[in-house]
Amino acid sequence: MKISLIQMNSQPDRDHNLRQALRLMQDAVDRDDPKLIILPEHFDWSGGTPREKFDAADAVPGGRAYDILQDFAASHRVWLHAGSLLERVEGSDRIRNTTVIFDADGIEVARYRKIHLFDIVAPDGKAYRESETVERGTDLLIYEINGLRIGCAICYDLRFSRLFDRLTQAGVDVIILPAAFTLQTGKDHWEVLCRARAIEFQVYFVACGQWGAYPAAGGETRHTYGNSLVCDPWGQVIARASDTVGVITSYLDIDRVRAVRNLIPMETHRLDLANMAVRSVFP
Template sequence: MRVSVIQMNQGSDKAANLAQARHLVAAVLQADRPRMVSLPETWTNLGGGRDARVAAAETLPEPGGTGGPAYEAMREMARGAGIFVHGGSIVEQGAEKLHNTTLVFDPEGREVARYRKIHLFDITGPDGTGYRESALYEGGAEIVTFEADGTRFGCSICYDIRFPEMYLALRRAGAEAIFVPSNFTLMTGKDHWEVLLRARAIETQCWFIAAASWGSYEERGATRQVYGHSLIADPWGQVVACCSDGTGWATARLDRAVTERVRRDMPVLEHRKLA
């Protein structure tokens, strides 16, 4: 299966973000003809503060129902091109707080997975900038997998990557490839992004598919930067496709024979003693 990660430079203008996503997906379909595309974390909104996030939030429909602009855009991307669309994540309106939520659509435009980010980004960065995702968002509680063309995929989002027990649980649930759509900060990304993704790939012997946001955005009067460098890593931990700076995409073919060989020759899951 050919999979493409889309790298965006989104801001707080939801309509402009939707247009950017449509443009990039159309371009990668023409250039690389992937079977599946993946968008970054909160690709419909980055920055602008609380009001912009709330304005970007969508109430998700019951299966088969009609959703908001981003929901329907992803559905149409999938159905129109006959591909799987992993929607990175969007802002979902919850009962009391927001959710940071992944949606996946099959080639018929049917929703096949819905994952709410479990680990919330409440940290102080190396430059002293504070991030408090829990002020607006409520974390999810369940891991999620789905099947596409005979391959089992696992879902995660950004800060989840720092919690290896989650990825072990996804591997045990049958995952052969795992998504990590992200808005990694520039300061943490330059030191940790590739290291963490490759480590989780090696530990789980899964493909890692990480679409990321790149560039600067405005947040409550300050300019913040996200790292980008979207990538795909194989089960041996090698980066097989990546983006540099700027918007764009990277594409790789997920080869199940590679997964099977790595797991056969080094059966680490069978050798585990503690967890």
């Protein structure tokens, strides 16, 4: 199955972001004719103040970004894994960080809401407090296209292997992770984590990121790492974006998944360790 990843540089400007997404998706369709297009985290809105993010959150379904992507999927007969957008929650003082999947008829297949929220202080001292504005998700999600079972995750989820272990138990062949990884953490952790997840769970790992600078609260400028990539189930990077906005295209082959799993049959060796005792011995 042919897929295209859209690497963007989203800003606190929905019109700008939607124009950029539509242009790049059209480029992917015209050049590569993929079966599935993947957008990054926060494709519709990135940066700004917490108040601006809250005000920018839109209806799902029925919001502008939602409607534009739904129309694109239907008119171009292509599946869309719509990165993540800011979803308004009626009656709540928080929003959701939400992936929406559309099939080639423009019908919503499912939604995944980010589970692990990014609350850290980066090495340069910049504080990220996603939980101040975002309500965490409560469910995992798998959908199927062309015989491939696809598991969903978003950005910071990447660091939590138990999520992927649970998806593997449900039989996924591919993980798709839209992201807006920071430049500082990305340069040290992005590739190694993506490749590790592909290797340990014997799946294609598809990670589609934001790239470049954007303005945040208090006049601060922040930078995302980009380097959108596709890892095969052996952990090899088979496609990678350069340091700019653009499109990369790759193939997912279920026979490759089967071959790796037959070579090293981890699933038959995987043990349930939840009830296994831990012996602690301290001198």
